[in-house]
Amino acid sequence: MTGPGGAPPAATRPAGPAAERERPAPTRYRRRLTDRDGALAWLFLAPAVVYILALVGVPFLLAVAFSFSDVTGGDPSFDWTGLQNFGRVFADPVFWRALRNTLVFTALSMVFIVLFGKVLANVLIADFRGRWLVRFLVLLPWTTPVALSTITWLWMLDSVFSPIDWVLRQVGLIQANMFYLGRPTLAMASVIAVHVWRLVPLAAVIMMAGLLSIPKDVQEQALVDGAGYWRRMVEITIPLTAPVIAISALFGAIFTFTDMTVVYVLTRGGPTNETQVLASWAFFRGIEGGDVGQGAAIALFLFPLLLAAAIAILRAVRRMEVS
Amino acid sequence: MAGTLVVTEADRRRYAWRHRAARATLYVIAVLSALFAAGPFVWAAITAFKQDSDLYRRRNNPFVFNETPTLDHLRLLFARTAFATFAWNTLWVGLLVVLITLVLALPAAYSLARLDRPWAGRMGIAIFFVYLVPPTLLFLSLSRLVVALGLQDSTWSLVVIYPTITVPVSVWLLLGFLKTIPKDIEEQAMVDGYSRVGAMVRVVVPLLLPGLVAVVVFAFTLTASEFIYALAFISPTSEKVISTGVPTELVRGDVFFWQSLQAAAVLVAVPIAVVFTLFLDRFVAGFTQGAVKG
Numbered sequence: 272m273t274g275p276g277g278a279p280p281a282a283t284r285p286a287g288p289a290a291e292r293e294r295p296a297p298t299r300y301r302r303r304l305t306d307r308d309g310a311l312a313w314l315f316l317a318p319a320v321v322y323i324l325a326l327v328g329v330p331f332l333l334a335v336a337f338s339f340s341d342v343t344g345g346d347p348s349f350d351w352t353g354l355q356n357f358g359r360v361f362a363d364p365v366f367w368r369a370l371r372n373t374l375v376f377t378a379l380s381m382v383f384i385v386l387f388g389k390v391l392a393n394v395l396i397a398d399f400r401g402r403w404l405v406r407f408l409v410l411l412p413w414t415t416p417v418a419l420s421t422i423t424w425l426w427m428l429d430s431v432f433s434p435i436d437w438v439l440r441q442v443g444l445i446q447a448n449m450f451y452l453g454r455p456t457l458a459m460a461s462v463i464a465v466h467v468w469r470l471v472p473l474a475a476v477i478m479m480a481g482l483l484s485i486p487k488d489v490q491e492q493a494l495v496d497g498a499g500y501w502r503r504m505v506e507i508t509i510p511l512t513a514p515v516i517a518i519s520a521l522f523g524a525i526f527t528f529t530d531m532t533v534v535y536v537l538t539r540g541g542p543t544n545e546t547q548v549l550a551s552w553a554f555f556r557g558i559e560g561g562d563v564g565q566g567a568a569i570a571l572f573l574f575p576l577l578l579a580a581a582i583a584i585l586r587a588v589r590r591m592e593v594s
Numbered sequence: 595m596a597g598t599l600v601v602t603e604a605d606r607r608r609y610a611w612r613h614r615a616a617r618a619t620l621y622v623i624a625v626l627s628a629l630f631a632a633g634p635f636v637w638a639a640i641t642a643f644k645q646d647s648d649l650y651r652r653r654n655n656p657f658v659f660n661e662t663p664t665l666d667h668l669r670l671l672f673a674r675t676a677f678a679t680f681a682w683n684t685l686w687v688g689l690l691v692v693l694i695t696l697v698l699a700l701p702a703a704y705s706l707a708r709l710d711r712p713w714a715g716r717m718g719i720a721i722f723f724v725y726l727v728p729p730t731l732l733f734l735s736l737s738r739l740v741v742a743l744g745l746q747d748s749t750w751s752l753v754v755i756y757p758t759i760t761v762p763v764s765v766w767l768l769l770g771f772l773k774t775i776p777k778d779i780e781e782q783a784m785v786d787g788y789s790r791v792g793a794m795v796r797v798v799v800p801l802l803l804p805g806l807v808a809v810v811v812f813a814f815t816l817t818a819s820e821f822i823y824a825l826a827f828i829s830p831t832s833e834k835v836i837s838t839g840v841p842t843e844l845v846r847g848d849v850f851f852w853q854s855l856q857a858a859a860v861l862v863a864v865p866i867a868v869v870f871t872l873f874l875d876r877f878v879a880g881f882t883q884g885a886v887k888g
Contacts, residue, residue, distance in 0.1 A: 311790060312709035315701035316717070319761055322698055326736070326758045327724055333735035347738065387627075394624045395874075399617070405624045407871040408632040414870045415635075415863035416819040416837040423634035423859050426641065426852055432649070434637055434656040472631065480878045500616070529728030532821040536841055550730035557734045558826050567734050574731060581726050585719060 337567035344561030356568040365544045366569060369552040372459065376548060377528045380466040384523035385516060387467065388474030395479045413472035421536040424465050428452055428537075455545040458538050462546050465537060466527045473526070474519035481515025482508065517587040521580050528580075529573060549573055635860055642667060642857035649853065667853035671844075675851075676831050677858055680839035683749050687835060688814045690753045695760040695813045696806070702761075703768035704794055708777070718769060725762035729822045732758075737826045751827045752835065756820060760813040767812065767877075771805025772798070774879070808876040811869055818866065836862055 341352045360366050395406060412420055427433060428451040439445045451457045485508065493503050509516070531550035534540060540547035540555065547555075549572055557566015640656075641649065643663035654660045671677045702721070706714045736755055737746075745751035775798060783793040799806075824838040831843055840858045844851045870877075 308709045308790060309711070312705045312711045312714075315705035315709070319698040319702035319721070319765065320717075322757065323721070323724055323761065326739075326755065327727055327732065330732045330735040330739060331727065333738070334731060337735060337738075342738075347741075390623060391627050394620065394627055397620055397624075399620060399624065401624075403871065405628045406874060407867055408628040410631075410870050410874070411635055411863055411867045412631050414815055414867045415859070416821070418819075418821045418837040418841050419859040419862050420634070422841055422855050423638040426850075426856060427634050427637055431652060432656065437652075437656050468631070468634075476874070476878060483878060525726055525728070529730045531730055535821075535825075550728075553730060554733070554822065554826070558737070563734050563738070570731050570734065573728065577726060577728070577731075581723050584726070 334567045334570065337563055338571050340564050342563040344558075344563065347563075352564070356564045360565055360568050365547055365552060368544060369547040369549050369569075370572065372546060373528060373548045373550075376459070376463055376466065377524050379463050380470065380527040381520050381524045383463075383467040384470050384474045384527075385520045387471045388478055388519055388523070389516065391471055391475035392478035392482055395475055396482050409475070410472050412469045413476075417469060417530070417532040418536055420469060421465060421533050424461070424468075425452075425537055428461055452538050453542055455542060458542060458546045462533055462537060465533050466530070469533075470523045470526055474523050477519040477522065478512065478515055481512035484515075485511050514587040514590045518584060521584045521587070525577065525580050528576065635863055638856035639860050642853050642860060644853060646853075667851070668857050670851070671854040671857055675843060675854065676834070676839060677836075677844075677854075679832055680834055680836045680843075681862075683834065683839075684818050684836040687749055687752050687756070688817045691756040691760060691817045692810050692813045694753070694757045695764050696810070698757060698761050699764035699768055699809070700799075700806075703765045703772060704798070706765070707769050707772035708780075708794075708798075718765070721762050722766050723762075725759075725766065729759070729820070733822050733826045736823065740827050745827075747828055747830050747833060749828065749833045749835065752817075752820075752824060755823055755827075756817045759820065760816050763816070764809045764813055767809050768802075768805065770879070771802055771808075774805075775801050804876060808873050811873050812877065815866055815870065818862075 336349075338356055339351060339353060341350045341355075342348070391409060395409070399405075427435065430448060430450050430453060433448065433451065435451075436445065436448045439449070449457060451461050489507060489511075490503065493507055498506070529550055531548065531554050534546055534548050534551040535554065538546045540551055544552075549569055553566045553570040556562050556569060560566070637656075640659075643665070644659065645661050645664050645666075648654060648659065648661040651660075705711075706718045706721075711717075740746050740751045740755070743751070743754070745754065779801070780788075780793040780797050783797045784790065788796060818835075819837060821837050824835050825842075828834055828838070831839070834843070836858075840855065840862075844855045844858065
């Protein structure tokens with residue numbers, strides 16, 4: 272901890288109470304609370320930890336409890352009902368549809384987010400004229416509140432006035448409109464497109480961080496040795512930034528997986544619940560339908576998969592620290 | 595090329611050609627990504643100034659103004675909807691949340707980065723994981739909690755709850771920025787007679803300022819984008835924030851006020867993205883440093 276240069280005298284950092292007792296009584300350093308690292312460490316950390324425990328830890332346990340209860344919006348009294356909520360959830364085909372959609376949306380979005388993010392990261396670190404403008408335009412989808420950016424898509428995919436349809440009509444590819452959000456497959460594709468669009472900048476920024484952390488001399492040495500762009504990319508850049516790529520993939524997956532805003536604004540789960548995901552279905556049941564118990568049971572299904580993703584992120588971070 | 599010291603004219607020409615091709619590819623990809631990313635916003639911006647008779651005609655070229663542009667819908671947004679109220683609510687909620695976040699996250703990050711407890715590493719990871727617990731998992735029980743606190747249908751509920759989103763990620767970012775400040779500096783300050791807290795406030799915080807600004811921007815953006823809590827906790831118009839107010843209040847039944855909606859989206863999107871662009875390099879520095887253990 273203490274660096275070789277400018278290390279303070281040992282007296283400022285007693286290892287514990289024992290060291291304190293051994294110290295000669297009158298010292299230059301007054302022993303105040305503001306100097307006791309051990310106590311300060313807890314004191315500094317406590318507010319954040321208490322706050323998080325109270326407003327994340329407790330609600331999480333509460334959510335688990337709700338899923339075994341008959342709490343509703345109108346009747347907040349808590350009665351134990353065992354597995355009844357889960358039984359009703361499993362009996363509902365919409366739940367299975369939502370579960371499948373969640374997995375499909377997440378998997379497909381993740382692939383595209385990583386592919387486009389990788390390309391975009393290389394653009395973001397490059398130096399060129401108009402770089403500021405390109406960076407600004409590219410960041411727009413990520414920094415805009417999701418609900419508002421999804422509204423721009425809602426208008427772009429309008430059933431009558433979609434500009435995409437207009438172009439396709441002019442080119443002669445289609446006669447009638449596409450009704451992007453009215454057909455199950457196209458509506459699903461639209462939801463995935465919006466997720467990819469809004470999360471690619473985030474993935475690119477994370478990968479950009481990885482690219483910048485590659486030591487310059489490694490790249491330069493490879494360049495001197497005559498390695499071309501693709502060879503450097505495949506043999507140096509990608510292996511060295513693999514953990515960062517993994518992290519951006521997992522972030523992309525988690526944010527797609529847990530998001531309900533895109534579905535809520537774009538399709539409201541429609542047509543006829545065909546694009547419903549777990550998060551949105553939990554919201555529709557739990558808040559709009561008022562069935563808190565069932566909503567909680569649905570939302571709980573997010574947890575095991577999130578835990579797996581979190582552990583995977585941790586592994587990737589560990590590997591990055593080693594390299 | 596390896597081992598050759600003589601660079602021939604042909605080599606030079608081939609190199610120049612390759613360089614030009616690489617630059618061209620870069621520009622093409624940059625322009626394409628910019629178009630793809632900003633496309634919906636460009637379309638939104640054009641829409642915002644269109645007259646109804648121009649907009650709602652299927653045969654009209656949607657990308658040009660077939661009739662004179664109008665400011666009517668922008669006026670409607672400010673005069674006849676609560677857009678200004680939403681914006682004001684988002685602003686003050688965001689500022690208060692940022693303040694609470696700094697008060698909670700800065701000492702916590704300092705404790706984890708500098709006070710050298712054996713559990714610091716594990717605690718840091720635990721706090722980071724909290725960031726991954728999504729609102730979708732918590733909104734049901736939190737909305738009961740908000741009711742219990744008597745804060746339902748009040749913007750204050752967001753002030754209380756939003757730090758759950760911003761604190762963990764801010765601790766993570768601040769950890770990264772703290773690692774870039776050499777420990778020697780504050781140790782010297784303590785030798786010079788400052789207490790631990792004195793050294794932190796007078797020496798470390800000023801050096802941390804660029805990182806703090808980045809955290810402020812990031813935390814503010816997170817609160818401005820949040821949707822689920824705001825939707826679940828609040829229903830009166832006057833208490834709504836931008837992200838829920840615009841999609842719920844500017845759509846009346848089946849009637850969409852398209853031009854005003856698009857104007858709202860662009861008006862919110864542009865300033866946030868400008869600020870973010872200014873701080874992009876700083877965020878990237880924070881992310882890398884936070885991930886690499888010091």
